[in-house]
């Protein structure tokens with residue numbers, strides 16, 4: 001089987017991740033931050049260590065500004081709904097995932113004004129267009145660090161300076177880049193970053209986070225949920241302390257342990273080695289697909305400017321037929337359709353049918369890519 005659906009979720013997971021998840025239940029299975037006994041303290045330590053590792057990995061100083069959530073969608077909702085108020089203006093791009101689009105469309109109904117900056121057909125966001133969209137009421141810019149449809153990387157550092165000149169914040173949806181390319185929030189000027197644990201960070205599903213930059217005023221961000229935190233239990237009001245203000249209810253200890261192991265696995269290999277491997281696979285994939293005359297490949301067609309995601313369509317064939325035949329006849333696993341990003345498909349010109357998306361991962365080999373290309377050329381021509 002050749003698994004090329006790592007943009008949906010990475011698979012297989014490193015064995016260290018699976019081990020950390022069972023180990024934590026066996027040896028540190030108390031409720032973190034609740035009881036004072038050793039199992040509770042051991043669980044809290046696993047969580048704190050992971051917070052610290054994420055803070056270091058993403059370039060912020062204060063680990064308490066790493067807020068654990070269920071996934072990137074949850075983190076994006078927390079940021080958007082926590083920051084935006086009626087009358088505020090928000091700028092986004094036309095390649096966003098529905099994790100950004102749907103909460104924004106809902107907020108629009110509550111009096112938030114939205115500008116959607118069009119990207120080019122290869123998924124590129126021009127910073128001058130972002131600058132032109134800014135208004136005096138712009139409170140937030142929210143962009144995907146990389147498109148989940150074509151992989152194109154957005155110039156987030158330049159967008160950050162535009163945001164800051166306007167007195168606005170930048171929220172980056174790093175669902176497709178955290179663990180895939182080096183991110184230094186401080187150096188890049190990213191104020192808030194949403195990540196998900198189950199993609200390139202190699203963790204399990206059900207864990208993600210919102211990382212709040214050291215200079216962001218958290219008193220201006222409302223929690224999405226309120227409830228028990230294990231702290232200040234005498235009060236019926238949500239505490240203001242971090243991370244408790246934004247983390248109510250029992251934490252996903254198993255997910256956090258797996259995420260921590262995924263992070264350490266990445267750091268052991270080095271993010272540059274991972275990126276190099278993905279660039280080589282991406283180039284071979286682009287070259288191989290481009291050589292099939294019936295295939296149209298979308299995106300920048302340049303692994304330097306994208307993460308390892310390649311989408312294509314085939315003249316005269318429906319994408320669902322291609323995906324099904326690749327799976328059933330050749331055991332090549334892809335994802336077809338609109339990838340939860342209808343605006344992105346409108347932008348690249350593949351709406352409403354969508355495309356076939358191939359997303360290699362760290363465990364994908366060059367032979368896998370060559371075999372997948374052969375399988376695609378056979379499916380295309382029969």
Ligand SMILES: Cc1ncc(COP(=O)(O)O)c(C=O)c1O
Pocket residue numbers: 007008071072073074097099100144146147148173175176196197208
């Ligand atoms: C760009 C982008 N943003 C957000 C998400 C949402 O991630 P999750 O489903 O883990 O919340 C995804 C998932 O595919 C994505 O690709």
